Amino acid sequence: MKKILFSLALLSLASQTPAAVKIEEELFIIGQKPEIIKELITSGSVEIDHVTSEGFELYGRKGLSQYLNSKNIVHFDMKAINKIALADYPSHAQITAKLQAAAAKNPSIMKLISIGKSVKGKDLWVMKISDNVNVDEVEPEFKYISSMHGDEITGREMTVSLIEEMGAKYGSDSEITELVNNSEIYIMPSMNPDGSEKKQRANANSIDLNRNFPELSANGSATAGIEIENQQVMKFQAGRKFSLSANFHGGTIVANYPWDSTYDRHPLDGLVQELSLSYAEHNPEMRSSTEFTHGITNGADWYVVKGGMQDWSCFFYNDLQITLEVSHTKWPSYSDIPGFYASNRDSMINYMKQVHRGAGFKIKRPNISGTVSIKQLSPVKTDMGSYAFSSSEYYKVLPEGQYSYTLTEKNKVAKEITVFIERDKVFSNGNYTVVE
Secondary structure, eight states, X not given: OOEEEEOOOOTTSOOXXXXXXXXXXXXXXXXXXXXXXXXXXXXXXEEEEEEETTEEEEEESTTXXXXXXXXXXXXXXXXXXXXXXXXXXXXXXXXXXXXXXXXXXXXXXXEEEEEEEOTTSOEEEEEEEOTTTTSOOSSOEEEEEEOSSTTOOHHHHHHHHHHHHHHHHTTTOHHHHHHHHHOEEEEESOSOHHHHHTTSSSOTTSOOGGGOSOOTTSOTTOOTXXXXXXXXXXXXXXXXXXXXXXXXXXXXXXXXXXXXXXXXXOTTHHHHHHHHHHHHTTOHHHHTOSSSGGGEEEHHHHOOOSSOHHHHHHHHHOOEEEEEEEOSSSSOOGGGHHHHHHHHHHHHHHHHHGXXXXXXXXXXXXXOOEEEEEEEEESSOEEEEEEEEBXXXXXXEOOSEEEEEEEEETTEEEEEEEEEEOTTOOOTTOSEEEEO
C-alpha cells in the first residue's frame, strides 16, 4: 500500500535521500499518539504508512526497533507475522504456471506478456485480455497492477482469480463478454515478486517501489535512481494508451483517489471520486467503512505520499488511477482468499466498465500525431486542457457531458468534433469518432 517518507535521522541510523531509503525493519506502532508521530517526523529517516485510529506502520533501517524500545513505544514486528501467514500461498513459479495455463486455455482472448525482469530475474507478467488479443485495436485501454508491495498479497490472488473467471465465462456472461469485446485489458498480478518471495514490503534491493516513481516536479520518464521493476512499468506505460487504472494494496479497506502528493485537488476531482465510489459501492465492507466515509478517501487528506505510482500515472500520462486497499490483514490465511475475491469481484468488474465513460477519436490516416484540445460544452463550459496524441488515436475518461475535441496536426487545426459522454454506458467499440 502507499506510504509517506519523512527526511529523518533516528539516532545512529544513517540519513538517506528519499529515493534511497532502505527498509530493513517493518513495524506496527500501536496507538495514535501525536507526540510520537511528531518526534519521528522531526528526528530521523523512516517511512510511515497506513495511519489509522489503531496505530500506524513504520519502516526503516536496522536499529529502528531498538530506538523505539528506548522510547517505550509499543510496537510489533509485522514481517515475523507474515512468515507464518505465507505458508500456503503459491510461489512465483506457481503463479506463473496458473497464468500460462489460463493463456493456453483461452488463446483467442488472452496473451501472457513479460514486460521485463525483477532484480532477481523473475518475469513481470502481464495478461492482455481482448477479443482480438494479437491485434492492437483502437479500443479503450485499462490496467490493474497488484502487489508492488510484496507483503500485500491479497490483490495478487484476486487478480489471478479474475483472469481465470474472465477466461471461463467469456461468451456466456454478457458483462464479461462485452468488456472483453470492447476493451483492451491488461492485468499484472505481481509487480514485486522478489518482495513477495522474501515476505517483505520492499523489493530485493530493500527499496519501497511505491516511493520510487518520478515525482510530479521531475522528468516523468527519467530512470536515474529508479528501481528496475518501476523502470519496466514506466516503459510499459509509455508504450500503451491507458485511460483508467487501479493498483491493489493491503493493510486496510478503502479506495484512495489522487492526489497523494499534494493537497491540491485533481482537475477531475468529482470524477475520480465517482470512480472510487464505483468500486467501493459494490464491496460491502468498503462502502460501510467506519474509518472512511463511503469507503473512499483523498490520498493526501489521509497522509501525503511522494514518488507513488498513482500520481505519476495520472500526472504524466493522463491515466486516471486509484489505489485499492482490499484487506485489513496483508497476509490473510490463504483459505480466506476465495472470500476476498467474492467480496471484490463485482467491484473489480464494475470498475473496469468505467473505462467506457469517455470519448475519443481515430484517424483513418496512419501514424498521425499531434495535440487535442478539449472543452466541455455542457452541463457547464470548461476548458479541460490540451493533450498529445499519437498513432492516429486518442481516448480520455471524462465526466458526463458534451465536449468539443479540436485536433491539431503540425501546428495546424485539422478537425473539430463534438462528442457525448454518458455515465454507466458501455459503448460498442468505445465512443470513438472516425476522422478522415
